Structures are given as C-alpha cells and as structure tokens.
Amino acid sequence: MTGIPSALPPDNAPALTENGPRRPLRWGILATGSIAHTFAEDLRLIPEDAELVAVGSRSADTAQRFADRHGIARAHGSWQDFADDPDMDVVYVATPHAAHQAAAALCLEAGKAVLCEKPLTLNLAQAQALVDIARKRNVFLMEAMWTYVNPAVLRMRELIADGAIGEVRSVHADFSITVPFDAAHRLHDPLQGGGALLDLGVYPVSFAHLLLGVPDAVSAWAHLNPRGVDDNTGILLGYDTGPVAVLSCSLGTQTAQRASVNGTLGRIEFARDFFHADGFVLHRQGHEPEEVRLPDSPGNGYTHEALEVARCLRAGATESPFVPLDGTLAVMATLDAVRESIGVRYPAE
Incomplete structure (x- = not known):
C-alpha cells in the first residue's frame, strides 16, 4: 500500500482563522x-x-x-x-x-x-x-x-480492509475516450504532454497502486499516433507475491471506464466511471450481489479534493494522508516505466 488510510479522519483540526472565527x-x-x-x-x-x-x-x-x-x-x-x-x-x-x-x-x-x-x-x-x-x-x-478522496472508493477500501473479498489478487481498470486525431489538440501533441497514458492511464495506474502498491514488474504495449504519443495502450503490472493489474487507456474508443477488484473471497465491480463513481457492486461468496451507493457528489465531484486540502491546511499538514507525495512519486515512476516500454518521450524531457 502507499500509506493512505482506509477512512477519513475526523475533522477536529484547528480552523484557519483571521483574528477570530474560522474563515473560508x-x-x-x-x-x-x-x-x-x-x-x-x-x-x-x-x-x-x-x-x-x-x-x-x-x-x-x-x-x-x-x-x-x-x-x-x-x-x-x-x-x-x-x-x-x-x-x-x-x-x-x-x-x-x-x-x-x-x-x-x-x-x-x-x-x-x-x-x-x-x-x-x-x-x-x-x-x-x-x-x-x-x-x-x-x-x-x-x-x-480526486479518485483517492472519492467516497465510493474510500468505502471500497474499508470493505477490503475488513476482509469482505479476501486477499486482492487482481485489479482490472480501463479509461478510454474518443478524441479524433488532430495534430494541434493537446491530447495528441507531445509538446503538451499528450497521449492517452498521462491524461487517462494515470487513473487506472493510480487505482492499481492504491490497492496493490508498487509493482515489481511493468510491461506495456501501445500504438503511437503520427506525432509519437500513445493513442491505445495496454499495461500489465506484476507483483512478486502473486497479484496482477491489467490496465488500459485509449483515445480511439469510448468505453464504460470500468474497474474490478478481485479477491480470494469475492470481487468489487465499478460498472462505469470508476475514477469518480457514486457506487459499486459487492460480490461475496455465498451472498447475493450487494449494490453499495454513496450520496451523489455535489457539482462535478471536485469538492472532495478541495475539502481535503482545507482539512489538511487547517490541521497544519503539508501533505494529505489520502494522496501522499511518496505515493504520487511511486505512480510517476510506474508511468515512466510504461513510457520507456512503449517508446514515448516528450520534447521537454
């Protein structure tokens, strides 16, 4: 694991103040x-x-x-x-x-x-x-x-920590959308860090890290667009203790953006948009499937990360326990390994 706690801590931190009461x-x-x-x-x-x-x-x-x-x-x-x-x-x-x-x-x-x-x-x-x-x-x-502070993802982690699906043995996740090739579009432009991996694939990779930690082996294949960035990428992460993560991202097809977390005693399935889901289905051996729903996120879902920043700053923290900097660095190392495997390098590097 990357050191992220399984449940939100109580908001009992000191308030940001300006000569008195708490302020925004x-x-x-x-x-x-x-x-x-x-x-x-x-x-x-x-x-x-x-x-x-x-x-x-x-x-x-x-x-x-x-x-x-x-x-x-x-x-x-x-x-x-x-x-x-x-x-x-x-x-x-x-x-x-x-x-x-x-x-x-x-x-x-x-x-x-x-x-x-x-x-x-x-x-x-x-x-x-x-x-x-x-x-x-x-x-x-x-x-x-934002996935790391999403209430549905936090609830998933609590269930896994409680043994609801046993030991996690595999993670499958995909994030793909359709963006027709345009050499000037930021997603197809190496000067802007384009490609499916950094914009979309960062979510499946981060999801796998959240559940399985840092991989011991990284393999990948990709098709590159005429400008040399990936537009269809498959990733396999391997762990010496046995688990695997099978991940994909693409700019050429619209998918449901599903994810599944598979354990020795059951599985958890996100039917779509796993990276900012409002629920999932829990499958446990010997039980009927259970739909787990969380309250709808206000607006577009960015409030959770803004509130986490506020909570940390009021507590005097310099990083979030949910999105720790060492965890971010570990994900970046995996993304680097994927790019090395598929042959993508940016002009700014």
Whole structure:
C-alpha cells in the first residue's frame, strides 16, 4: 500500500482563522481552460470552506474574462503576479501537464499551498523536484487525484480492509475516450504532454497502486499516433507475491471506464466511471450481489479534493494522508516505466 488510510479522519483540526472565527480557504486558480472553469464552479458549492479570490493567466484579457464569468475579485495577467498575490491560501494549478512543474514550482517558491492537476508532472524527475521544493519550504502540495478522496472508493477500501473479498489478487481498470486525431489538440501533441497514458492511464495506474502498491514488474504495449504519443495502450503490472493489474487507456474508443477488484473471497465491480463513481457492486461468496451507493457528489465531484486540502491546511499538514507525495512519486515512476516500454518521450524531457 502507499500509506493512505482506509477512512477519513475526523475533522477536529484547528480552523484557519483571521483574528477570530474560522474563515473560508482563499483559493486562486492558475490557468483558464475547461477544467479551471469546472473547478471554479465546484468551489462555489462549499462557501463555508472555500472562497475563490484570484485567477492567473499569461494573458490579462483571458484572466479578466475568467474573473468576470466567475465573479473573482482579482485577475492577474502574468504567472509571477499571480504567485505574488499576498491574499491567497492555496493555488489550484490547472495548466496542461507540460506546464505543471513550472507553474507549481513558482507558486510553492512564493509560499503558496498547491493542489496540482494530475499527473503531477511529465515524469518522476520533475515530480521529485516539486516534492523537494515543497518539503524544503514546508509548504503543502497535493496531486489532484480526486479518485483517492472519492467516497465510493474510500468505502471500497474499508470493505477490503475488513476482509469482505479476501486477499486482492487482481485489479482490472480501463479509461478510454474518443478524441479524433488532430495534430494541434493537446491530447495528441507531445509538446503538451499528450497521449492517452498521462491524461487517462494515470487513473487506472493510480487505482492499481492504491490497492496493490508498487509493482515489481511493468510491461506495456501501445500504438503511437503520427506525432509519437500513445493513442491505445495496454499495461500489465506484476507483483512478486502473486497479484496482477491489467490496465488500459485509449483515445480511439469510448468505453464504460470500468474497474474490478478481485479477491480470494469475492470481487468489487465499478460498472462505469470508476475514477469518480457514486457506487459499486459487492460480490461475496455465498451472498447475493450487494449494490453499495454513496450520496451523489455535489457539482462535478471536485469538492472532495478541495475539502481535503482545507482539512489538511487547517490541521497544519503539508501533505494529505489520502494522496501522499511518496505515493504520487511511486505512480510517476510506474508511468515512466510504461513510457520507456512503449517508446514515448516528450520534447521537454
């Protein structure tokens, strides 16, 4: 395992205060793409815990349009001005993968806590550099792997820890979507860290790590697009104690994005969208299948990670026990091994 506890700890940590009562965490968003808009919309759903106060972009006009749309007080037309804003507690980095390291490093060096979209960086070396900055400066850093704080996934882990399906022996997971080839599209562009693996495959790989830990062997095959990044990838993770993980990701087909966790006494199946599911089916030997449902996530599902950041910062923590930095580094090492196997390398490396 990667050290993530099986249940949420009680929220009894000290509050963020400003000369008195608890106040919302002050967020800034760096970048203005679609996921930044979605995250901004979800922050509005937790007003007692989050206040969106600033946005940053390389363009003043783009930042101002984003601020106008979401009612944000301050719009910064440069990353440096944004990082230097004194009235932010935490930054959500929403840039494309290839810019994660530079964006997150700038904010960490400015003393800002950072929630950075997945994958944390393009490769392990870049991720380690960010972790080193965060730990040296004693500043909070967390990869935005929302699956790890998803209530359905947390409930699954509790059941497995209680022995509901016995010892886990295999994990199967797939995340595939249809994105027709366009050389300029970020998912097909090596300059932007494109390919199925880093955008989609990071979820099945992270899911396998969550359940089985660091693999002892990594094998992979992929078809590469004309620009040299993967558009259809299969991954096999092996463990010396016997378990295996069979994983896939693709930009060429729309799938149900299923996952199954198979144990010696039963299995757990996610029928679709395992990475932000609202439930699953528990199959136990000698029992009828049991459907486990969790309350619907508010909005688009990003509130869980925002609340986890707030909980950690109120507790004075510099990383989350649910998305520990060493776990993120371990996943990045596996992704590096997959890319080495399939022959994908990015210009920025």
